[in-house]
Amino acid sequence: MTRATPRNAVSSRTVLDTALTLFAERGYHGTALSQIAEALEVRTPSLYNHMTSKQELLRTIVDATVRGVLADFRQATEGRTEPVDRLFHAVLVYARRHATHRREAIVVNRDTSSLEEPFRSQMQELRREHEHALRQIISDGVTAGRFTVDSPALASFAIRELCVSIARWYQDDGPIGPDQVAREYTEFALSIVGVGIR
Amino acid sequence: MTRATPRNAVSSRTVLDTALTLFAERGYHGTALSQIAEALEVRTPSLYNHMTSKQELLRTIVDATVRGVLADFRQATEGRTEPVDRLFHAVLVYARRHATHRREAIVVNRDTSSLEEPFRSQMQELRREHEHALRQIISDGVTAGRFTVDSPALASFAIRELCVSIARWYQDDGPIGPDQVAREYTEFALSIVGVGIR
DNA sequence: TCAGCTAGCTAACGCTCGTAAGTATGCCCT
DNA sequence: AGGGCATACTTACGAGCGTTAGCTAGCTGA
Numbered sequence: 001m002t003r004a005t006p007r008n009a010v011s012s013r014t015v016l017d018t019a020l021t022l023f024a025e026r027g028y029h030g031t032a033l034s035q036i037a038e039a040l041e042v043r044t045p046s047l048y049n050h051m052t053s054k055q056e057l058l059r060t061i062v063d064a065t066v067r068g069v070l071a072d073f074r075q076a077t078e079g080r081t082e083p084v085d086r087l088f089h090a091v092l093v094y095a096r097r098h099a100t101h102r103r104e105a106i107v108v109n110r111d112t113s114s115l116e117e118p119f120r121s122q123m124q125e126l127r128r129e130h131e132h133a134l135r136q137i138i139s140d141g142v143t144a145g146r147f148t149v150d151s152p153a154l155a156s157f158a159i160r161e162l163c164v165s166i167a168r169w170y171q172d173d174g175p176i177g178p179d180q181v182a183r184e185y186t187e188f189a190l191s192i193v194g195v196g197i198r
Numbered sequence: 199m200t201r202a203t204p205r206n207a208v209s210s211r212t213v214l215d216t217a218l219t220l221f222a223e224r225g226y227h228g229t230a231l232s233q234i235a236e237a238l239e240v241r242t243p244s245l246y247n248h249m250t251s252k253q254e255l256l257r258t259i260v261d262a263t264v265r266g267v268l269a270d271f272r273q274a275t276e277g278r279t280e281p282v283d284r285l286f287h288a289v290l291v292y293a294r295r296h297a298t299h300r301r302e303a304i305v306v307n308r309d310t311s312s313l314e315e316p317f318r319s320q321m322q323e324l325r326r327e328h329e330h331a332l333r334q335i336i337s338d339g340v341t342a343g344r345f346t347v348d349s350p351a352l353a354s355f356a357i358r359e360l361c362v363s364i365a366r367w368y369q370d371d372g373p374i375g376p377d378q379v380a381r382e383y384t385e386f387a388l389s390i391v392g393v394g395i396r
Numbered sequence: 397t398c399a400g401c402t403a404g405c406t407a408a409c410g411c412t413c414g415t416a417a418g419t420a421t422g423c424c425c426t
Numbered sequence: 427a428g429g430g431c432a433t434a435c436t437t438a439c440g441a442g443c444g445t446t447a448g449c450t451a452g453c454t455g456a
Contacts, residue, residue, distance in 0.1 A: 010403085154382055161366065
């Protein structure tokens with residue numbers, strides 16, 4: 001049984017959250033378990049009451065995030081058939097996620113390569129799935145004459161990285177909310193494929 | 199004197215180059231000197247004949263790259279006054295550099311935070327200089343009525359990260375050259391600030 | 397009340413890291 | 427021919443890492 005009100009609020013959730021913060025700040029290899037422990041005001045070995053290994057922390061973070069991205073994408077695009085409509089909503093949720101889940105995005109983008117095999121390949125496969133799905137929307141839009149772009153692959157890369165970049169500067173306590181950022185960036189994305197909103 | 203034709207071609211240049219490749223691949227903290235040595239088919243301590251510390255390798259890489267970016271920028275924009283013209287050339291050289299200097303770009307973006315003080319602050323100051331200069335061009339363009347964008351800061355971030363992202367997928371041996379990529383991405387950038395080329 | 401479990405602690409492990417010291421080897425120039 | 431220098435080597439160091447083992451305290455529930 002989990003203690004009702006532990007004296008110090010350390011749990012697998014808080015360990016993961018602290019790891020997330022530090023991994024995002026200093027990278028997986030740049031973060032020592034002792035730093036996570038220190039942030040939680042606990043000795044390093046005590047962490048093992050809440051996790052099984054450092055690698056598992058990374059695995060959990062990447063897994064949840066990558067699956068979340070795919071789930072977002074499916075929910076945002078299902079039922080929509082118009083390329084502009086599909087791209088708009090796919091980019092909107094993707095951009096929004098990078099404002100609301102900054103740390104996760106930074107860790108996934110920087111440290112997926114630090115995952116051990118075979119998990120690393122599995123995760124990269126899932127990321128590629130999202131990548132291809134987005135590119136497909138653009139290809140379809142070009143075929144349908146909705147988008148104007150030389151290379152769907154190039155545009156797809158550009159749009160994805162555009163969204164990812166939000167995680168690198170966005171501040172929760174800043175003057176601009178996630179929805180607003182997402183909408184602005186979606187506008188940028190549509191500009192890239194030659195769709196003007198205004 | 200440097201030996202004319204050393205049996206094994208190890209030099210400060212090759213050490214730096216190998217470090218660059220590995221840092222870009224696995225990150226600064228994720229790369230051990232032993233790995234650099236192994237790639238050069240040499241024992242780890244032998245590296246110290248060509249460098250003074252691991253940290254110095256990173257310092258050299260970041261310093262050269264950041265100063266190169268600023269030099270590029272100045273050369274590309276000096277003498278130009280038209281906002282569209284200035285932005286076009288500033289983005290063109292910045293984008294191009296990310297195709298021709300992929301590894302450097304990846305290392306600077308991921309591992310500048312691993313630099314020790316006070317060098318880290320100095321480098322970040324220089325990066326900020328480029329950032330502000332680019333933003334200024336956009337602000338000026340908005341004032342002059344050449345660009346259409348809600349927030350110059352947002353657009354500036356977006357354009358910069360767009361260029362940086364080239365380093366993450368570009369392949370030298372691919373079907374598309376640096377100039378072509380740079381031109382495409384510059385077009386994307388101009389779309390973002392509401393300037394159509396075609 | 398007290399058994400059992402949770403979650404903290406200290407101590408210690410084996411490993412790898414970056415770096416230093418001292419030694420050997422072989423080319424270059426005089 | 428041989429002295430000097432560049433560059434490689436072996437050995438070793440101290441520090442820090444992730445992780446394991448074993449102990450202890452105190453809350454929970456019967």
